[in-house]
Amino acid sequence: MSDERQAPRRITLIANPVAGGDALAKIHQAREALAARGDQVELRLTGARGDAARFAREAKSGDLDLLVAAGGDGTLNEVINGLAPSALPLAFIPLGTTNVFALEAGIPFDIPGACRVALDGVATPVSLGLAGETRFLLMAGAGFDAEVVRRVDLRLKRRLGKLAYVVSALRVFFGPPFPMIEVELDDGSLLSGHTVVIGNGRLYGGRFSLTPGASLTDDVFEVCLLQKPGHWSLLHALLRMVLHLPLEPAGARLFKARALTVRGAGVAVQIDGDDHGELPMSFRVVSGELVLVMPAPRSS
Numbered sequence: 438m439s440d441e442r443q444a445p446r447r448i449t450l451i452a453n454p455v456a457g458g459d460a461l462a463k464i465h466q467a468r469e470a471l472a473a474r475g476d477q478v479e480l481r482l483t484g485a486r487g488d489a490a491r492f493a494r495e496a497k498s499g500d501l502d503l504l505v506a507a508g509g510d511g512t513l514n515e516v517i518n519g520l521a522p523s524a525l526p527l528a529f530i531p532l533g534t535t536n537v538f539a540l541e542a543g544i545p546f547d548i549p550g551a552c553r554v555a556l557d558g559v560a561t562p563v564s565l566g567l568a569g570e571t572r573f574l575l576m577a578g579a580g581f582d583a584e585v586v587r588r589v590d591l592r593l594k595r596r597l598g599k600l601a602y603v604v605s606a607l608r609v610f611f612g613p614p615f616p617m618i619e620v621e622l623d624d625g626s627l628l629s630g631h632t633v634v635i636g637n638g639r640l641y642g643g644r645f646s647l648t649p650g651a652s653l654t655d656d657v658f659e660v661c662l663l664q665k666p667g668h669w670s671l672l673h674a675l676l677r678m679v680l681h682l683p684l685e686p687a688g689a690r691l692f693k694a695r696a697l698t699v700r701g702a703g704v705a706v707q708i709d710g711d712d713h714g715e716l717p718m719s720f721r722v723v724s725g726e727l728v729l730v731m732p733a734p735r736s737s
């Protein structure tokens with residue numbers, strides 16, 4: 438946001454000191470960078486799951502000009518769930534393991550760069566997804582990908598970062614076959630498959646994209662449903678994803694939807710890369726509930 442006023446802005450920085458392994462030094466660097474122009478910065482460090490959402494709820498009822506979340510996509514998701522619906526602009530400093538939102542939005546991975554975007558970026562209304570009653574920004578998934586998230590060893594994640602997901606993916610891949618799930622669209626039509634990714638944003642698991650037609654600024658999901666059962670089809674789809682090729686030849690169906698219900702007993706659900714229980718669950722897009730600070734478009 439461009440700062441045309443003389444008065445110092447009131448900023449709260451909610452930060453996860455264990456994001457990406459150890460982020461404390463970077464958090465203090467961010468606090469200094471955010472305060473460098475004389476703005477008032479209050480730092481709130483999370484101590485456990487749930488703190489970020491609580492701090493965001495408290496910040497919302499205060500008299501702030503800007504809220505900044507620093508951590509991984511999990512911390513961002515918590516802050517959004519504490520904050521929305523709100524018109525208070527939310528900026529983000531990526532310190533996590535994968536940082537899909539920062540990749541999607543083009544937020545720099547260095548602290549000075551991310552803080553510049555937080556202070557000078559463009560306040561942009563975005564849409565959110567609802568998974569049951571919980572909001573998500575990037576994506577929700579059920580089936581193979583959510584089972585990988587559910588089974589990831591968190592201690593291994595602290596040590597190995599993204600590689601912990603590869604270890605989990607191999608375990609799930611060589612485990613029992615995945616049950617089929619049923620997707621009901623809002624016109625009542627039914628589709629079946631074994632894994633579904635509901636994209637509010639374009640990117641997935643890094644720079645990969647299962648929902649290339651999704652955008653954070655429109656009010657519709659793009660949905661990728663892997664329909665063809667069997668390990669070879671799944672391997673085919675994963676290879677095409679890694680090679681940035683369209684997934685339809687591997688038995689995927691892509692479509693747009695504003696609301697859908699997914700059923701499948703015991704099948705895992707993830708939102709924004711974190712475990713979120715099991716099916717059945719309803720998903721829908723909501724708009725007008727969140728304003729994110731994005732990098733200013735480059736003038737050509």
Ligand SMILES: Nc1ncnc2c1ncn2[C@@H]1O[C@H](COP(=O)(O)OP(=O)(O)OP(=O)(O)O)[C@@H](O)[C@H]1O
Pocket residue numbers: 453454455456457458483484485486487488489507508509510511512513515532533534535536537710711
């Ligand atoms: N002090 C803390 N100790 C342990 N866990 C925490 C702490 N603060 C936050 N958490 C929880 O850790 C989880 C993951 O954090 P976060 O998303 O910031 O980083 P990450 O897991 O390294 O990155 P990513 O989400 O990109 O995988 C969040 O769900 C959050 O609730």
